[in-house]
Amino acid sequence: MVFIEFEAKSTIIHRLNPVAKLVWFGSIVILLTLYLEPQPLLIIFLLELFVGTLARVPWRKLLARAWWAFLLSVFGGYTYSLWINKPSQFWRIPPELGCRTILVLTPKETPLIGYTAVTVGGLLWGTAVTLKVFIGVIAASILTFTTPVSDLALIWIKFLPYKLSFICTTGIRFYPVMIEKIQEIMAAAKSRGWDMSSKNPIKRIRATFPIVIPASREAILLADKMALAMEAKAFGVRKPTVLKTIKFTWNDVLFIIFSISLTTVLFLMWWFYGFGML
């Protein structure tokens, strides 16, 4: 999912090689899978904000487009954290601290949901999950904001069959286009009195028809035009010529070393000290 599209800017992050940016993104993804506790995630979050500032990411635009993801993560994370209240769920945090109850919501015998409570451990876990989504969304946005899809395609063209890589590239490239088209269709429908404010789910589903049908038509038309253009360019006859080559500068090397060394530090701290374990 692309929250903010690529904008050509003269920042040090924009000028980086796509491999360097992918290594940075990969390290963040690896680290996100490790942690269940907010301390290291806060460090990663701050570093990510720093990289985002260097890349001059439009934070307001990102917030305007991804607010629902942030809100969903806060809601989902803290809701699920109500079940984080058993000593067996804590590895590093002393169980007496993790299970310290702030507020009991439902008692142990409650059917279906069982015992739910706001605990210290649960709050830590909820914060960690929320931060993970924040970091993931921001990292992906920094990557898409600073790297054109054609540059990313240059990388996966090396590993994937070229037809598959073309499908992936097209999917990512046309996602924002389709979003814009849907927004246009919605604006046009609204001007004709289209309303989706009904609380009845069946009415709501029916109300989406005036949007879904023209949007599907637009998608099919777009795909048709695309197929025509590809045919005109003889796509599939032989492997296409790569127009750009990936070159490494000192800055790319430094950024890759920085990403790898920091990931290794945080991984070793997790491994030896349990840093980031719940």
Next chain:
Amino acid sequence: MGLECCKVGGIMLVVTILISSLPASAIPRAVKIICTDSEGKALCEALVLVYNLKGELVFEGLTRENGSIVIKLNEGNYTIHVIWLNTLVGSKDIYVSKEPLIVLINCSVYYLKVIVNFLYLIPSRNVDIVVRNTSSGHVVKVVPKPLEIPYRLYSLSAEAILKLPRGEYEVVVRGINLQTKRIALRKSTTVLFTQVYSIESITIFILLMVAVTTCLSFIFLGKLKIQKLKEY
């Protein structure tokens, strides 16, 4: 039947007279001794020695998990000694009367918290800690590796908490290298070792330095390049 009743009654009377005529000191009284450290926490497995007025040892035992021990003593004066790590850490003179007695002994046992963080920042977990009493020269305590890293929201440190009697000690922390500190333990104290490193702490330190250096160089070089491009 009447004769048998008289017999039983007679025996009971004799027993009652005998018991009542015994001196009070001959009936043992329960004495509960509770040993606590300087912070008022239970001192478990402390050696408790009880001497009578003649200086004879009348009881010897270890305190339980809650720091208490219950013994039975006859009426009289006694001296209680509490020994911790072969050092006398508390003593009290008591008088055991007919009433049950609870004796609370606050021992001069203090907490020594040893923190081993390389350059204040990186915990060195795989280190051995040896504590030697400087006056006797004996090794009082050995903490084997790895050290604990207790959970805290704001800090990360390899720690060992030792309960030691009042005295002067030499604390030796041995990782890849060695650092020694001498302390006079008069109250609960924290000692910080910042020069000892272990394999993991030195690896993390080197990698951290690499990360910081590359990050700074990346920003500096990048800005320089962009400035050059603008000038061009």
